[in-house]
Amino acid sequence: MNKTERMLAIVIELQRKGILRAEDLAGRFETSVRTIYRDMQALSEMGVPVAGATGVGYSLMEGYFLPPVSFTPEEAMALLVGADFVELLLDSGYGSSARSSQEKIEAILPESVRGETARLRSVIRLMNDRTACMRVAEKAAFEQLRRAILQKRKVRFRYSKSLAEPDETRHSERTADPYGLVFSQGAWMLVAFCGLRRNLRHFRLSRMKELDVLEQSYDVLPGFDLRNRRPADDRDLIVRMRVDPAVADLVEGSDNYYMESFEPMEEGWLATFRVRRIEDLLPWTLGWGAAVSVLEPESLRERIRAEIEAMRKRY
Template structure:
């Protein structure tokens, strides 16, 4: 990285972060602190409004903004795909903003870059399963959840939870303090919140929430909570073992079941171990493989599968 590139990188880092020390900038750019001091002097002489606060670090004067810069094809595609994802999976407010952002990005791309970006985008598709249902069950709630998080207000809603091993749902009303939103490929949007009923942090699928309201009760996120580093408690304690036909081992692997823990090819088949809260969580998935799988343990789950097969036979 030459000096010009380094000076530009410093301005971009300061534009992204409100305050950075010389040590932090030196570490990010891989140079000495003395070099950072010289670069700061050069930027100031060039008219860039750098503000140095003794003991705190450097920042850009309020209102300064670096003019748009050119993107590579890969950078442009990444940004546009990200905007498309937000358009498809967020609430109307963010969907509108994402659409506007995408149009602005496209507007500043040079013609060759824009044409190449359009060509690559045309070969990539973000497939949505049951998009209309997702819109009805998730998008309608996301705006209210964001509002509650921004205002520090609690949420009250009816939660529909599937009960393993039955044909019905368990429905109850929850009052929660919304700590954040997370997106899971299998479960969609998840609300991470402190549940007053359980007196602990719980996860709620946004698609299973109805009658959502923002209450007047306030809350504060604990100082020691960080959504990015938070990991939920793993309560899966039951082990389920199954042997699949070796010929479909690649399909089983591609299915990437959430509960799959280990998998190994042996002479008699593809041995897979699952870890679940209740074996019934795997019932429909296991039955979907038909005669190409046999459950070896626990015995109680083997009996449960036999019962389900008998029910199926009687229906036919």
């Protein structure tokens, strides 16, 4: 990065983050603090209103905005495809904003960049396939929760959770303080302070019914940071299966969330999984028929045998 590029990047960083120390900028751009001092002096001489306070850092004077910058085809491509993802996966409000932002980005692109970007986009397609369609029912809840989070209003909903026994589900009514929405393990989840459990919990949107936004407001717990929040991983049950070579590529490419490793063994391949309960893998395992056999645990082997016997009686 040359000096001109670095100074432009410094202004963008200050515009994004407000106040930054010279040490922070030096670390960000992998240069010396003395070089940052010289860059700040050069920016001031160029008319950029940079303010510096000893012991605090540098900032841009209020009201200053960097003029629009040009995009490379790859940068424009990233923004436009990102907007495609937003339109596909989020609610209608964000979908409309995504389309509007695409139009604005395309309008400011030079003709040469616009043509190259259109060529790049023509080779990438986001399909509204069955997986995405299954999330359509969640979009209304997503929009309600998004607004409730911004307004800091409590929500009430009925929540269903599968239990250890097959075909057994527990339903409960929850009142919660919604803190944020995260996409994890292939599903949208609400991070909220649960009034019933008196602690932070993760709720799958697909399991929420009868959602209401209440008039009551709430305060976020001190120190909460959604960026550092991760769902607890309680998958402590190990499952191992032998996979026939004829379907090894298909099994490995199935993108099973629970799969930890896939390695060769005598007479096939060894697939290792980590799950919360054996039911997490029961339908998936049965779907491969005799091409996949469970080595352990014995409890899953027994469940497979019971299912096969039940199917045999039915047919």
